[in-house]
Amino acid sequence: MASQTLLLLPGDGIGTEIMVEVEKLIDWTNAEGLTDFSTDHGLVGGAAYDAHQVAVSEDDVEKARAADAVIFGAVGGPKWDNVPYEHRPEAALLRLRKELGVFANLRPAICYPALAEASSLKRELVEGLDILIVRELTGGVYFGEPKEITDLGDGQKRAIDTQVYETYEIDRIARVAFDLARTRSNKVHSADKKNVMKSGVLWDEVVRGVAKDYPDVAFEHILADNAAMQLVRNPKQFDVMVTDNLFGDILSDAAAMLTGSLGMLPSASLGAPDPATGKRKAFYEPVHGSAPDIAGKGIANPIAMIASFAMALRYSFNMIELADRVDAAIADVLADGLRTGDIAQDNRKTVGTEEMGAAILAKLKA
Ligand code: NAD
Numbered sequence: 365m366a367s368q369t370l371l372l373l374p375g376d377g378i379g380t381e382i383m384v385e386v387e388k389l390i391d392w393t394n395a396e397g398l399t400d401f402s403t404d405h406g407l408v409g410g411a412a413y414d415a416h417q418v419a420v421s422e423d424d425v426e427k428a429r430a431a432d433a434v435i436f437g438a439v440g441g442p443k444w445d446n447v448p449y450e451h452r453p454e455a456a457l458l459r460l461r462k463e464l465g466v467f468a469n470l471r472p473a474i475c476y477p478a479l480a481e482a483s484s485l486k487r488e489l490v491e492g493l494d495i496l497i498v499r500e501l502t503g504g505v506y507f508g509e510p511k512e513i514t515d516l517g518d519g520q521k522r523a524i525d526t527q528v529y530e531t532y533e534i535d536r537i538a539r540v541a542f543d544l545a546r547t548r549s550n551k552v553h554s555a556d557k558k559n560v561m562k563s564g565v566l567w568d569e570v571v572r573g574v575a576k577d578y579p580d581v582a583f584e585h586i587l588a589d590n591a592a593m594q595l596v597r598n599p600k601q602f603d604v605m606v607t608d609n610l611f612g613d614i615l616s617d618a619a620a621m622l623t624g625s626l627g628m629l630p631s632a633s634l635g636a637p638d639p640a641t642g643k644r645k646a647f648y649e650p651v652h653g654s655a656p657d658i659a660g661k662g663i664a665n666p667i668a669m670i671a672s673f674a675m676a677l678r679y680s681f682n683m684i685e686l687a688d689r690v691d692a693a694i695a696d697v698l699a700d701g702l703r704t705g706d707i708a709q710d711n712r713k714t715v716g717t718e719e720m721g722a723a724i725l726a727k728l729k730a
Pocket residue numbers: 378437438439440441442454457626627628649650651652653654655656657658663664665666668706
């Protein structure tokens with residue numbers, strides 16, 4: 365097997381703590397001959413700013429382009445609150461997503477059976493939950509121009525962000541959602557605010573057009589605010605939900621709590637297949653951030669990070685069996701009752717990041 369390259373970008377806060385657990389996993393799969401990954405490391409976010417006064421160096425952007433997959437921890441933290449806006453830690457993430465063209469962000473929210481009690485919702489609402497938010501990741505208000513604050517004088521300022529979508533951007537993300545729905549329960553909800561936003565009107569028009577190419581997939585439109593409410597009212601009505609960059613960001617954090625914790629939600633961000641090689645650029649990261657409130661304590665839940673690595677095995681390397689094994693190891697450890705603090709129930713004893721990572725690895729070895 366030709367060696368495959370992973371670029372590991374731990375970032376800041378708990379990003380560095382949870383990445384260590386993935387590295388142990390990679391060492392083991394390599395040692396077992398299950399994978400032949402060569403890994404390289406880079407700095408992003410505050411860590412890159414401290415070293416190079418930028419959120420990500422040109423060198424590391426190049427490494428990300430060249431890698432078969434990028435594995436990203438998290439960036440940000442109060443230490444960098446006052447750095448220039450263009451160098452804030454989060455700028456690294458946005459630049460990498462845009463430069464790699466990873467427009468399709470898959471955010472699966474699965475409630476593991478053992479965690480039905482850890483959700484803030486009633487067991488019957490979340491038990492068996494398996495939904496997939498397909499978030500558009502390289503467009504919308506995150507990147508639209510103008511984006512600026514202007515001084516109007518007299519102590520007044522005007523801030524502008526611009527929501528922009530073009531047909532092709534909506535069309536390609538909708539196709540990703542419908543294709544994935546065919547591998548699941550054949551149902552797509554598209555969430556927008558077409559009642560208020562022109563970009564929502566176009567979003568709906570294009571998604572409805574794509575839906576016609578998938579007559580076997582049930583399609584429903586939903587306004588994004590109602591989608592937020594329905595996610596906590598009756599989340600199991602959803603299978604795949606496709607939405608724009610900003611709504612996808614917010615709805616996926618809400619969906620995380622259905623699974624027990626934000627520390628449970630992985631993600632995969634995929635680009636378009638290269639016409640020559642069929643390969644997609646890909647970026648894997650937990651949905652959560654650098655969690656400054658618990659950083660440095662060794663108590664972060666590494667499951668979102670480890671499950672993101674499993675998504676890399678699945679989507680970038682077609683190692684379906686190994687990905688299934690990693691996911692099963694996570695389920696087993698939870699079924700055994702092991703809990704980090706964020707998913708603890710019944711005042712039971714909790715374990716730290718390292719112990720949780722080690723337990724998942726031990727299940728894989730068993
Ligand atoms: P956050 O996701 O970092 O944390 C929100 C809450 O969830 C906190 O209470 C945190 O302790 C908890 N949490 C998150 N992940 C956890 C885990 N793995 N285990 C246990 N608990 C966990 O969001 P925030 O506090 O709003 O943002 C903190 C910083 O992270 C900000 O600078 C923000 O911009 C950044 N951020 C980065 C990313 C990313 O790098 N992908 C994503 C979201 C936020």
